[in-house]
Amino acid sequence: MSTAHTEYARRLTAPVGVAALAACGCAAIWLGDPTTPGGPLPVCPTKALLGIDCPGCGSLRMLYCLLHGNLFGALRYNALGLAAVGLLIWAYLAWTYGQLAGRRIRSWQHHRWAAPVLLIAVVAWFVVRNLGFGPFAALYV
Amino acid sequence: MTTPTQAGWYDDPSNPSAQRYFDGNDWTPYRQRKAAGAPTPPPVPSQTAAYTPPPTPPSYAPPPDPASYAPAPDPSSYAPPPDPYSYASSQPPAVAPSPVAYAGGGQPPDSHLVMAVLSTFLCCFPFGIVAIINANKVSNLWALGQYEAAQAAADSAKKWAMYSAIAWACLATIAFVVGVVLPLVGLSLLGGVAATNP
Numbered sequence: 001m002s003t004a005h006t007e008y009a010r011r012l013t014a015p016v017g018v019a020a021l022a023a024c025g026c027a028a029i030w031l032g033d034p035t036t037p038g039g040p041l042p043v044c045p046t047k048a049l050l051g052i053d054c055p056g057c058g059s060l061r062m063l064y065c066l067l068h069g070n071l072f073g074a075l076r077y078n079a080l081g082l083a084a085v086g087l088l089i090w091a092y093l094a095w096t097y098g099q100l101a102g103r104r105i106r107s108w109q110h111h112r113w114a115a116p117v118l119l120i121a122v123v124a125w126f127v128v129r130n131l132g133f134g135p136f137a138a139l140y141v
Numbered sequence: 142m143t144t145p146t147q148a149g150w151y152d153d154p155s156n157p158s159a160q161r162y163f164d165g166n167d168w169t170p171y172r173q174r175k176a177a178g179a180p181t182p183p184p185v186p187s188q189t190a191a192y193t194p195p196p197t198p199p200s201y202a203p204p205p206d207p208a209s210y211a212p213a214p215d216p217s218s219y220a221p222p223p224d225p226y227s228y229a230s231s232q233p234p235a236v237a238p239s240p241v242a243y244a245g246g247g248q249p250p251d252s253h254l255v256m257a258v259l260s261t262f263l264c265c266f267p268f269g270i271v272a273i274i275n276a277n278k279v280s281n282l283w284a285l286g287q288y289e290a291a292q293a294a295a296d297s298a299k300k301w302a303m304y305s306a307i308a309w310a311c312l313a314t315i316a317f318v319v320g321v322v323l324p325l326v327g328l329s330l331l332g333g334v335a336a337t338n339p
Binding site: 006011040042043044045046054055056059078080083084087088102103104109112114115116118119122123126 | 144154155156202248253254255258259261262263264265267269270273274276279280308309312313316317320321
């Protein structure tokens with residue numbers, strides 16, 4: 001009985017560590033408030049150097065909105081990033097279950113088209129949010 | 142899955158056509174094909190079909206024909222049997238086996254796509270894109286039978302995702318120093334100058 005408990009504890013070490021790291025990151029975002037300019041959290045280097053939005057720009061503000069339950073704000077800051085958060089949570093849950101079950105659980109990243117679709121989505125998102133005219137101007141954050 | 146208790150070659154839970162070496166504590170990366178003399182299984186287009194779990198035989202009874210591949214026994218009901226297909230079923234090798242070729246038809250290596258996505262959105266984007274591009278190559282190379290190239294692409298994806306995170310950490314540190322530490326130091330220096338020069 002106790003060995004089984006030890007075994008489960010050993011398998012859960014990595015998932016708990018990742019969750020703790022994520023919680024630290026969320027706490028930093030909550031306290032740093034990236035939606036107010038001039039805070040302690042750094043601006044994306046791509047934006048700071050080149051003045052353009054990278055696919056990840058607005059992710060910190062998106063997470064801040066998400067932590068405060070503001071889904072529309074999160075969509076506004078980085079819609080694709082919000083989708084990526086969903087994928088990351090999915091992959092985390094599948095991985096954690098796989099650790100517990102002791103086998104590899106099939107998740108989205110094992111799908112044949114996962115990488116090409118993501119690549120196209122990220123590049124398209126990079127272009128679209130920098131177009132700067134018409135309806136696309138709202139995507140620049 | 143019941144984990145074996147002693148070192149040896151056991152059926153790979155994630156690959157019905159391969160065996161994996163268990164070193165007594167943990168699963169090692171070393172794998173070998175199950176059937177020694179059987180024809181090489183074609184590299185299964187591993188993307189979707191390879192993930193369907195093998196049917197669980199009601200009792201483990203290896204078929205007499207070595208050319209036909211037996212579905213792997215369900216890992217949860219696994220008891221180390223004398224496997225007629227393995228090279229070394231009962232005697233655990235004295236030394237760790239050399240990293241032999243990957244079992245053809247197995248699963249491709251982890252492409253680290255999750256890390257690549259994480260680094261693209263939250264770290265340094267250009268490196269993250271390189272990581273996604275490398276992760277993209279893994280399954281294609283694997284399907285073509287270029288196992289070493291697939292492994293190299295997977296390693297490369299991991300490397301670039303790490304670079305992305307490291308670059309972001311460096312830039313964040315610089316931003317913190319320039320934006321927070323230097324102004325504080327400057328203010329205190331100015332304050333000192335103002336105090337000495339009334």
